[in-house]
Amino acid sequence: MKILVTGGAGFIASNVADAYIKAGHRVVIVDNLFMGNMKNVNKKAKFYKADIRDAMLAKIVAREKPDVVNHHAAQISVPDSVRDPVTDMDINIRGTVNVMEASRKAGVKKFIFISSGGTVYGSNVKLPATEDNPLTAESPYGIAKVTGEHYVRFYAARYGMKYTILRYSNVYGPRQIPHxxxxxxxxxxxxxxxxxxxxxxxxxxxxxxxxxxxxxAAANVAALKKGNNEAFNIGTGVKTDVNMLYAAIQKATGYSEPAEQAPYRAGDLKANYLNCARAKRLLGWSPKVKLNEGIALTYEYYRDK
Ligand SMILES: NC(=O)c1ccc[n+]([C@@H]2O[C@H](COP(=O)([O-])OP(=O)(O)OC[C@H]3O[C@@H](n4cnc5c(N)ncnc54)[C@H](O)[C@@H]3O)[C@@H](O)[C@H]2O)c1
Incomplete structure (x- = not known):
């Protein structure tokens, strides 16, 4: 299969591109390097430095004719979306629709849209959140993700372009930018x-x-062939507080100092964790890496860098 991955120089999508290439697929990456880094781009992928909002994007998709478009490129900061909702909307709504429209015109068969399980359900959701909850996002970033979800449904209903929506919880691992x-x-x-x-x-x-x-990344591989026209939570369902996380990081790094304590930050959700039973049932996907193991792998990456 040929897959065009937007945001593929960034943290998550570069790991997704690697997994696609490992599974024997051809990968084309589009990224404007706003946050992404060429060091993350797989050597076997074809790379275009382009902005998802530009007219150029349609030309790239028309030339490459991918079977699947996997759309990760985004402005990812919730506080930045609150400070500057116009820029957030421009990248995360207008950019997203530009990618969908280019995909539709190029005859793309399936669109994988990356959404956010931490923001689309709002703060009053019963935890662990299931996919059937109303989408009551409370930040411009979350509103843009909900809007993107509506657009993929529109493209499926109007043009038959299949979709899978993946709503991630808090993703961590190698190549994450520390912000x-x-x-x-x-x-x-x-x-x-x-x-x-x-x-x-x-x-x-x-x-x-x-x-x-x-x-x-494994969920994105599963979504190539399964989970058509569905939305899935992609998380572990395991709730971890920051103190537990810090203890796991201390264990992996051997760092024994206590953390500095600061007051609660307004706007931080008290709790969010996801019910991921639907992904297990329909995508055949479940997380394999336990927190201690994942943190050890992440530390190894930063230590060796
Ligand atoms: N990190 C998480 O925990 C998390 C959770 C839920 C959803 N997500 C979603 O996953 C996706 C990837 O996030 P990430 O954490 O890897 O972030 P990231 O910033 O590392 O990756 C985003 C990539 O998109 C690129 N990009 C941004 N604006 C662009 C534009 N206008 N045109 C072209 N490329 C552009 C950036 O250069 C970057 O390489 C995003 O859609 C994000 O909303 C992430």
Whole structure:
């Protein structure tokens, strides 16, 4: 199969591109290198430096004629989306629709859309969240993800372009850029390696669902052939608070200093974790890597870098 991966120079999609190539597929990557890095781009992939919002994108998709488009490129920061909703909307809604429209015109058979299990359900959802919950996103970033989901459904209904939506929990692993809440594992490891104590907010009680990027890549491989016209939570269902996460990182790194404590940050969700039974049933996917193992693999990556 030929797969065009947007955002493939970034953290998650570069791991997805590697998994596709390992499974014997041909991969084309489009990334404007806003956050991505050429070091992450698989040598066997064809690379285009382009912005998903540009007219050029349609020309690339028309020339490459991929069977599947896997859309990861995005502005990924929730606080940035609150500070600057217009830019968030421009990249995450207009850019997304531009990729879908180019895909539809080029006869792409399937569109894999990356959404966010941490934001699309809002804060009042019963945990662990299932996919059937109403999509009541509360940030511009979450609203853009919900909107992208509506658009893929439109393209499926109107043009028969199949889709799979993957709603990730908190993804961690090699190549993550240490910024934002989603990057807490990378942030802690980076601080420890540069001799600074990690900072824990609000007593470290916030609960999250941390999923290893290798498992997320495997879900993207499964979605090539399965899960048509469905949305799936992709996480572990295991709730981990920041103190537990810090203990796991201390174990992997051998770092014994206590973390610095800081007050609770307004806007941080108290808890979010996902029910992933549907992915197991329909994609045949479940996470394999336990937190301690995934953190050890992530630390090895940063240590060797
Ligand atoms: N990291 C997480 O825990 C998490 C959780 C839920 C969903 N997601 C989603 O997964 C996807 C990948 O996230 P990531 O954590 O790997 O982030 P990332 O920033 O490492 O990757 C995003 C990539 O998109 C590229 N990009 C951004 N704007 C672009 C544009 N206008 N044109 C072309 N390329 C552009 C960046 O250069 C980068 O390489 C995003 O859609 C994100 O919303 C991530």
């Amino acid at each position: 934002g809440e989603a990057g807490v594992v990378a942030i802690f490891i980076e601080r420890i390696m540069s001799g600074k104590r990690p900072v824990i907010y609000g007593g470290g009680k916030c609960l999250r669902d941390y999923v290893y990027v290798g498992d997320v």
